[in-house]
Amino acid sequence: MNLLQFLSGRLAKGVLTLIAIAVLNFFLIRAAPGDPAQVLAGEAGAADAQLLEQLRERFGLNEPLLTQLWIYLKGYLTFDLGFSYRQQQPVLTLVLDRLPATLLLTGAAFVISLVLGTAMGALAARRAGKWSDSLITALALVFYATPLFWVALMSQIVFALKLGIVPNVGYETIGAGYTGFARALDIGRHLVLPALTLGLFFTALYARMMRASMLEVAGADFVKTARAKGVSPPRVWRRHVARNAILPVVTLAGLQAGQLVGGAVLTETVFAWPGIGRLMFDALVQRDYSVLLGVFFISSAMVVGFNILTDLVYRIADPRIEAGA
Amino acid sequence: MNFLKRFCRNRGAVLGLVILLAVVVFALLAPTLYPQSPWRPVGRPFIAPFVMERFPLGTDTLGRNLAAGLVHGARVSLMIGVVSTLVALLIGVPLGAIAGYAGGFVDDALMRFTEFFQTIPSFALAIVLVAILQPQLGSIVLAIGVVSWPPVARLVRGEVLSLRTREYVQAAVTIGQSTPRIIFSQVLPNTIAPIIVMGSLMIGSAILLESSLSFLGLGDPNLMSWGYMVGAGRTRLLDAWWISFFPGLAIFLTVLALNLAGEGLNDALNPRLARGRE
Numbered sequence: 001m002n003l004l005q006f007l008s009g010r011l012a013k014g015v016l017t018l019i020a021i022a023v024l025n026f027f028l029i030r031a032a033p034g035d036p037a038q039v040l041a042g043e044a045g046a047a048d049a050q051l052l053e054q055l056r057e058r059f060g061l062n063e064p065l066l067t068q069l070w071i072y073l074k075g076y077l078t079f080d081l082g083f084s085y086r087q088q089q090p091v092l093t094l095v096l097d098r099l100p101a102t103l104l105l106t107g108a109a110f111v112i113s114l115v116l117g118t119a120m121g122a123l124a125a126r127r128a129g130k131w132s133d134s135l136i137t138a139l140a141l142v143f144y145a146t147p148l149f150w151v152a153l154m155s156q157i158v159f160a161l162k163l164g165i166v167p168n169v170g171y172e173t174i175g176a177g178y179t180g181f182a183r184a185l186d187i188g189r190h191l192v193l194p195a196l197t198l199g200l201f202f203t204a205l206y207a208r209m210m211r212a213s214m215l216e217v218a219g220a221d222f223v224k225t226a227r228a229k230g231v232s233p234p235r236v237w238r239r240h241v242a243r244n245a246i247l248p249v250v251t252l253a254g255l256q257a258g259q260l261v262g263g264a265v266l267t268e269t270v271f272a273w274p275g276i277g278r279l280m281f282d283a284l285v286q287r288d289y290s291v292l293l294g295v296f297f298i299s300s301a302m303v304v305g306f307n308i309l310t311d312l313v314y315r316i317a318d319p320r321i322e323a324g325a
Numbered sequence: 326m327n328f329l330k331r332f333c334r335n336r337g338a339v340l341g342l343v344i345l346l347a348v349v350v351f352a353l354l355a356p357t358l359y360p361q362s363p364w365r366p367v368g369r370p371f372i373a374p375f376v377m378e379r380f381p382l383g384t385d386t387l388g389r390n391l392a393a394g395l396v397h398g399a400r401v402s403l404m405i406g407v408v409s410t411l412v413a414l415l416i417g418v419p420l421g422a423i424a425g426y427a428g429g430f431v432d433d434a435l436m437r438f439t440e441f442f443q444t445i446p447s448f449a450l451a452i453v454l455v456a457i458l459q460p461q462l463g464s465i466v467l468a469i470g471v472v473s474w475p476p477v478a479r480l481v482r483g484e485v486l487s488l489r490t491r492e493y494v495q496a497a498v499t500i501g502q503s504t505p506r507i508i509f510s511q512v513l514p515n516t517i518a519p520i521i522v523m524g525s526l527m528i529g530s531a532i533l534l535e536s537s538l539s540f541l542g543l544g545d546p547n548l549m550s551w552g553y554m555v556g557a558g559r560t561r562l563l564d565a566w567w568i569s570f571f572p573g574l575a576i577f578l579t580v581l582a583l584n585l586a587g588e589g590l591n592d593a594l595n596p597r598l599a600r601g602r603e
Contacts, residue, residue: 017444032457145581149540150555150573161563262448284456296453299446
């Protein structure tokens, strides 16, 4: 199977997944208590009978269910995710405005957790049974059990409010008028706490996986061979064990990365980070269901896209992998 | 008693069990310890912890007793954790069993379905579900169950796939037992151990999920929950840190205890695996 075939197969599957999510959204609107038109209008629909009538017309809410579904899907296929009557803007515009901030946050958290996690896991496996192994394993367990929103709040108290090392909330210093490198640095300083807290859980996850994977590879025949022919132990660990052990971890990390988007809702809420997670929280408070479902759809699309991307990178990086499905 | 011995050999697991028992005892004693509703303001707001004996953990922004909220919240967290895990098992076990036993087209279709649910960002789905179905106990339990079942289905499918070809299952087929009977009486009982282990770990994740939801304001408005308490203290972090600190600590300790106990359970139920871990 060549790259093009593989790519088109994956893209087709991704599109199918997204259509399925659009269908899910459609039924979710119907699952809400009350009139679907009211749900689509959000809070704005409470008083406005004319708007509700318009919505019924536009989404064909008086038509049979299948026709309604088709109208709804047609909207998604033409990149129309609905309209926020509360903010008087198309949902897609709202989401796309906020997307870069979320991509930056989740991307940073992903890189941090992967680097930190694999390093911790590798170290623990190398020292298996020693105290440093126990320490890392215990630390991973603690990270694993800590509620994300709580550790975000607590780190806010300690590092931003008490110690003042990093800014408390926000994306950049408002009104500072930084440009170029100074602005990047400013955003970076704001990024530290949200990215670290968001990545914490995944750091723990990857550390555990990396440790297990390293120990498994360490028992493999080719490692024994390398040792037997006199390769120095650090070199065996680095070149033979770590390099092979990291493959399954990266695969799983790619699959798990989508969950970062969900966690971003909590992080962005705590740190007032202007991404789609924050948008989702605001939509939640305002009962703006169109925006809520739009964010849900876009974040799923992000996950699908990211999974295809990791598969692709992977296939190029490691020619042994034959992506089956 | 072999099981107990193996469980106790894991010191972390024993610690986890002790913490867990403490939480359960507090949850059971909640109505006796603090018979009043935890929602009722009972004192001055912002009383610091360890100052007044009546409010060992202080009071919150509205003068509600934090200690009372904490013990009543323990009931909610544990109950939602257990029930939503049961819901996830109820969806995941049959699905996985059918997929693994039937094989072929059915297996393919069911696994595609599972994969679909694994692709969707689970926390975002849980938020959407609870928001749309309105925040109530039922919708929260359902949402957590719906986002947590795919790993169960995968686990059960894998187990069933390997058990299906065993001789005693073949024998059951030969003597003409019906398929449902084979699945329930021959295959599933042998998958119980890994399901129990996974379930115990899932209760912890469910508690984390529930607290995250109620932190965002998606908790049942009639139930005091730890996540809600953390969220309620958010606006006064600097001058009243304890309002958010203690409920969060309670979540952390409970989830940690569940994970520790779950690992101990794993060691005790799969002794061969446990020895291999060292």
